[in-house]
Amino acid sequence: MNQPDQTQVNTGDRPPVDASGTNAEATRTAGQVGPPPPVPATEADRTDAVVSVAQQYELVRQLGRGTFGEVWLARKNPSGIEKAVKVLHQPADQDTAKRELKSLELIKNLRHPYLLATEDFWVGGNKLYIVTELADGTLRGRMKECIAEGRPGIPLDELLVYLHESAEGLDYLHQKQITHRDVKPDNILVVNRHAKVADFGLVRHQAAAVEAVSFAGTPAFMAPEIWLGEGGPASDQYALAVSYVELRQGKTPFAFATDGVMAAHVEGKFGFDDLIPEAERAVLRKAMARKPEDRYPTCAAFAAALADSEGRAVVRSDTPAGKPQPKWLIPAAAAAVVLLGVGVYFGFFAEKGGSRAGETATPAGAVAEPGTELVTFLDGRQAPQWVTLTRGPETMRFRLITPTGGPGTPMPFYLAAAKVWNQLHQEACKAGGVPDPDREQPGGPAAPVVNVTATQAAAVAAAMGGRLPTPDEWDHAAGFHDRGGLAGPLRVGGAARVGLKEPAPATGPDADRSANALGLLDMGGNGREWTAAVLPGRGQPPLPVDGAAFDPEARVVLRGRAYFLRTPLTFADMELERDEPQTQFAREKSAYTGYRVVLPVP
Template sequence: MGEVYLAQHPRLPRHDAIKVLPPHLATDEAFRLRFLREADLAATLNHPNIVGVLDRGEEGGRLWLSMPYIDGIDAAAHIAQSPGGLPFDAVVAIVRDTAAALDFAHQRGILHRDVKPANIMLDGSRALLSDFGIARAAGDTSDLTATGTTIGSVAYAAPEQLRGDEIDSRADIYSLATTAYALLTGSRPFDRSSPAAVIAAALDGAVVPVTTRRPDIPPSVDSTIARGMAGSPADRPRSAGEFAAELAAAPAEPTVIRAVPPAAGAHDVPTMIAPTPAPSRPPERKSRRTWVLPTAVAAALVVGALVAGTAAMLGRSDSTGASPAIESSTVPATVVVAPPTMTVPATAPAPTVAPAPTAPSRGAGDLGLTRAVSRPPCDGRFILILGSIEQSNPAVKSLVNDQLSSNPGAEYFYSRALNCGSIRSADDNGEAFYTPYIDYGTSSVAACNGLQHRGVYVRVLRNSTGTGEAANPCK
């Protein structure tokens, strides 16, 4: 319904986006009213996740409105760059921001009615909901958005909206769920060859589960999407924020395996037991310093003082500027990783325990957790650092596992087995460390989203020597 231009503000040093009603529509009174209503509605929505309206007017019989210029791409274009679907963490961030925008509008009695990836702008640090062109105030009985006009995109519209029934905020929640489906899979939930076939499929409600298209997505996501796309509005979440929270919490957290503090000098022979209350504070080690990043502050109270200069820990160069040689990918002979010994819970009868055969290692430095140690390639990919824990820490397994449990999609690597020049093989104490992280591949947009929403820092894995500084993928 409009043409959009990038314009230099005549008085201020900035660019704005100018939306102009086309000449052949400017004489249509119904379209003029809709255009003016878009400006009036959007102008009342001052929110960091909404593309608002700065001004509106008429020039030479043509209506225009100005909006902030968003230097980025929309989510539909982002999907086109990742046809198999976006990383789960990036989808959660986009949905969370869009949900915040919807809840803000709904609380002010405004429905969007056209939530879809093409109407979600991504500026590298946040998602912004745009185009309130067919929005209406709740209770509006005018016929500007009635049957016979263009009301939203059928691929993302709620069944009641497709039937022409009265709608409320839960129709936007349905559209948000279908948008999440598209972001996760790279495909619309009802991908058919014609609008009529799409409408028929949407009214039928049969959709291919997300996990059928993305086996790496936890199965619990399917139930979250299904609830958001429920045929009956009464069966959907009560708010967009509630749906976003369910999606973020959908991956089932594995059982946390807590480490038993070993005897002095036995840190290289860890032993695991069934879940128990957190161990008491281990004795302080005078010759070692232990730290984790801010996302694991609670764990830091158990394991020791926070080490200043997180960049220095993972920087390749030492204080003199010399670059140490890249370490071998094998674990030194002094490090022995024994197979885990499980203690049977007190409620179960005690069986006769025979000596267990030695299990093969799943990789150098593997901690024996549910998720095996990884070794990401040094190909310029972005990783979000969640923490770094020294190998000798008595609670190293528990701390790593806690990070894996609380961060869906996270992995962990062992510094001596990584062999990326941009990551040191040992910290300033000369000790190897474990680092839980999230891998964003070579997508700077996804890495930027993760950085903005988590507040930790990003490193780039390269074969060359690093600068000792964290990367900023948002630049």
């Protein structure tokens, strides 16, 4: 939406802002803090709007008015529910309104927690009316409040939450093949302390990954490819990064430009204040890389990397709207909060009922590994980074995995550092009373167990107090969503176990060389693995299986890499397998398929 020039910001009992992100900063006097007095709604102001909306809404107060339109606080008849109603000045048959209407058709049925909901729109009297939910303010308004309080910009912990939420909203649009094209602080609204991306007047359907576009957007936030006549999802990420810098330091990274804004964008000339450390700058430079393909794969990946660079573990509250909420980000103090590998933890929901500080979230039957670091959850609990589980003389290590976000992101979980080996499998069967039929054990007692059905593997996992991993959990643990420049699930200098005649020992010095970035062994070789999902049909997504029993005729999704293959698993392979997974009938045993175990976080 090309927005009006005026807005009011709502914090506490202040009047709400309009849902399009319009602002009234121009009406403030120099040095004035807070919103201006409400604009009185005169009869002359109301005339056209009232005629068209009187049957549906009572226009209470004008929230903003500018070049392109005006926004009203309105109450729905007869319920009295308050909404924002925007009226475009330009006739509905003119370019601006036509573009707005086309954008509305694209997004009218989209619903996401971090997108401002468009609730209705219509043309009446040759004017376009748009109804949205109300917001409390914009991120630009919040930044100005912070500056008025003597801060350089929005505090880092608060800003990172807004960034993660905006990134999720934008990634959702991108999954729907829609680019926003006008991401900026004015168009990210705050609703009950959460960010919502708004103002969709320039959204466009992606005919391809990178499309030819008209010169559209706000120059200070436009990616280099936009200036050159192209654009796509990566352009939204670029604009989000520029917005973050401005909100963080109180001025854009181009405030120092001497050769013009366009040249600064195209040549990558950024200005960072001293408060932004080098690690954070490196992430921002990547998100604002000149070439779209050099940026992060998603906005969420950018947000995760940024939190990682600052040593923040981002957590979100599931506190219902309108209730007090605790802090959402917890600084990574020594021996208190630790980001795991290159991952960032921001998806674990706090339990209701207040703080549980002092409690330790260790899986039943497991013990924290001596000297391991701790991760602090939103409700005050701490979870060990590494735990161990013992069955007889055999001990398995488990790593806390904290997925990096995105749609369908799993909750944090513990994953076995190695595939279950033959001796451990036998001890777990004894301890849990699980039948263990005679079977061949290629590689010996220390090698990963094979020749077990999916149901047998799931039953032993349950006897250990866990379950099989879902494909999404396995992929997150492998590093698929947070690759860190790696080609596959293998750390730099490592060696995957492939091209073998039989599986190699699951643990030991040789196995350690097969570790990925999180210290998990053999994610890229030494055998395939059962997961807790089945494939219902070709072209259909996997369905998670709850419990330890599979339909014998079900095609169970596999992950990993067979040990006899000569090349290790790569992320490119995983991309293909996410579309067309390897599968195996649940009733079948295979000399190439084993399993590993997930322990839930209590």
